[in-house]
Amino acid sequence: MRRSLAIVVTFALGFTACDTPEDENYLWLLSLPNAGTGEGTEDLPVHVEVDDVAGDPDFLFDSTRDIQVFINVIDPRAPVAGSRVTIYELDENGNPVNTISFRAVTNENGNVGGTLTIDRTTNLVELAVTYQDAVHRMLIDVRFVQEIRRTLNILALRQPILVADRDSDGVPDQDDSFPDDPDRATTVYCPADGSAYTVAYEDLYPNRGDADFNDYVLRVRYELDLNAQGEVARIRGHYQHIARGAAYRHTLHLTLPGVSNAHLDWTRFDAAGQLLSQGNSEIADFTAIEMMPDSSTTIEQSNTSKTGQFRPGQALSFEVTLGAPILRSQLGPLPFDLFIHVLNTGHDVHFLGRYANVDGSDRFLDSAGFPWALMVPQNWRWPYEKENIHNGYGFFKDWYESRGTASADWFSKPDDRYVVPAF
Ligand SMILES: [Ca+2]
Ligand SMILES: [Ca+2]
Structure with missing residues (x-):
C-alpha cells in the first residue's frame, strides 16, 4: 500500500495526472483557497432516482435502527469512482448531531x-x-425508510480537481480521520453525540423476572472506525458497571459475529477512573469473549435502593482491531451481541434478534412477549429494586405496543417515585 504523500486525481477527463508532492500542479493546488478540502464549493447538478424501500422499521425493543444504504453515482459517460457519500443524523431542529453517521467512497x-x-x-x-x-445534499425523512437506495445521475462532466491524500485511500487528507492510515478513514460514534446508552438486564432467564431491569446495568458507548469503503476496521468500546440489583453474580461477554483473527487491547478502571489493569490478546474467533469479571467484584453496592448515595462501579475501555474489515451489517444491531452469563444458573441472557429456537421463535422473548435485555438512550434512570419498569415509565407500554412509533421519548419521562435519581 502506498503511504507516501500522494495526490489523488480523477482520470475520467483525460486530466494530466500528477502524483508526487514535487509536482508543480500540487503546489498550485495547495495555493487555492479550497484546495484539498474535498468539500463542495458549489452545487452538483444531478438528477436523482429514488428507489428507497419503505415500510415500518423492525422492532426488537431497540432504541437504535440500522438502515441499509445503496448509492450509485454515474455521470454522462460512465460510473463515477471516488465520489464521497456522507450521511449526517439531524436533530429535531434539523441540525447535525456532531458527527458523521456513515461515509464511504x-x-x-x-x-x-x-x-x-x-x-x-x-x-x-x-x-x-x-x-x-x-x-449535492439531500434531506431524507427516514421514519418509514428501511433502505436508502438512490442513483445520482450527474448532469455534466466535472472539471477534475486534485486533492492531497497521503495514504491513497480515496479520502482527502482534510476529510480523512486517519490521513496516514489507508485502512481507516472515518470514526462513527454510537451514540452519535458521544454520550452513552444504558444497557440493563434481567437475570432470571428462562423464568420471567420482576421487570425492574436493574439486575445488571451498564453504561455503554462505541466508536467504529470505517475504511474508505465504509466497512468496519476497528471497534472501540467503553463499558461501566453502574448497578447490580440482584443476588446473582454475572460475567459480561461480547460476541462479534464474523470477527476473526482480531487483536484486543483493554484497560480496566476503578470507579474513580484509576487504572486497575490492562492487557491485550489475539482472538481467533470473537465469540463470547469475557469483557467484565464476576459482577460481585466490579461494583460495591446495588445502586437500586431508595436510600444511600450512588456509587458507580468499574469500567472497561477496549479496542478490537479486526483481522479483516467486515460489513457493519454483519455485527448486528447495537449494542452488538453483548450478554451476561449468570454464574448461579449457568444461563446466558442475550438481546432479542440474535438466537432462535428450532421453531423460529426468539429464544430471548418471554411468554409475555418481553425481552430480558434493554438498551436505552442516554443516562437512563433504572427502576428501584422490585419496581416494575411499567410503573417507572408510564409511556413505556405505549412505546413497545406501537412498535416504537409512539412515545419514542418514553425513557425521558420517569415517575420519580419508582426510579433512581439522576446521576
Ligand atoms: Ca486518505
Ligand atoms: Ca485514511
Whole structure:
C-alpha cells in the first residue's frame, strides 16, 4: 500500500495526472483557497432516482435502527469512482448531531453500500454526495425508510480537481480521520453525540423476572472506525458497571459475529477512573469473549435502593482491531451481541434478534412477549429494586405496543417515585 504523500486525481477527463508532492500542479493546488478540502464549493447538478424501500422499521425493543444504504453515482459517460457519500443524523431542529453517521467512497462501479445506525428518535438525515469540487445534499425523512437506495445521475462532466491524500485511500487528507492510515478513514460514534446508552438486564432467564431491569446495568458507548469503503476496521468500546440489583453474580461477554483473527487491547478502571489493569490478546474467533469479571467484584453496592448515595462501579475501555474489515451489517444491531452469563444458573441472557429456537421463535422473548435485555438512550434512570419498569415509565407500554412509533421519548419521562435519581 502506498503511504507516501500522494495526490489523488480523477482520470475520467483525460486530466494530466500528477502524483508526487514535487509536482508543480500540487503546489498550485495547495495555493487555492479550497484546495484539498474535498468539500463542495458549489452545487452538483444531478438528477436523482429514488428507489428507497419503505415500510415500518423492525422492532426488537431497540432504541437504535440500522438502515441499509445503496448509492450509485454515474455521470454522462460512465460510473463515477471516488465520489464521497456522507450521511449526517439531524436533530429535531434539523441540525447535525456532531458527527458523521456513515461515509464511504464509490467504487469503480460508482457504488457505495453500507449500513447507517441511527437513534430511533431520529426522523431526518442529510445525505451528501461530493464529487470533485461540488456537492449535492439531500434531506431524507427516514421514519418509514428501511433502505436508502438512490442513483445520482450527474448532469455534466466535472472539471477534475486534485486533492492531497497521503495514504491513497480515496479520502482527502482534510476529510480523512486517519490521513496516514489507508485502512481507516472515518470514526462513527454510537451514540452519535458521544454520550452513552444504558444497557440493563434481567437475570432470571428462562423464568420471567420482576421487570425492574436493574439486575445488571451498564453504561455503554462505541466508536467504529470505517475504511474508505465504509466497512468496519476497528471497534472501540467503553463499558461501566453502574448497578447490580440482584443476588446473582454475572460475567459480561461480547460476541462479534464474523470477527476473526482480531487483536484486543483493554484497560480496566476503578470507579474513580484509576487504572486497575490492562492487557491485550489475539482472538481467533470473537465469540463470547469475557469483557467484565464476576459482577460481585466490579461494583460495591446495588445502586437500586431508595436510600444511600450512588456509587458507580468499574469500567472497561477496549479496542478490537479486526483481522479483516467486515460489513457493519454483519455485527448486528447495537449494542452488538453483548450478554451476561449468570454464574448461579449457568444461563446466558442475550438481546432479542440474535438466537432462535428450532421453531423460529426468539429464544430471548418471554411468554409475555418481553425481552430480558434493554438498551436505552442516554443516562437512563433504572427502576428501584422490585419496581416494575411499567410503573417507572408510564409511556413505556405505549412505546413497545406501537412498535416504537409512539412515545419514542418514553425513557425521558420517569415517575420519580419508582426510579433512581439522576446521576
Ligand atoms: Ca486518505
Ligand atoms: Ca485514511
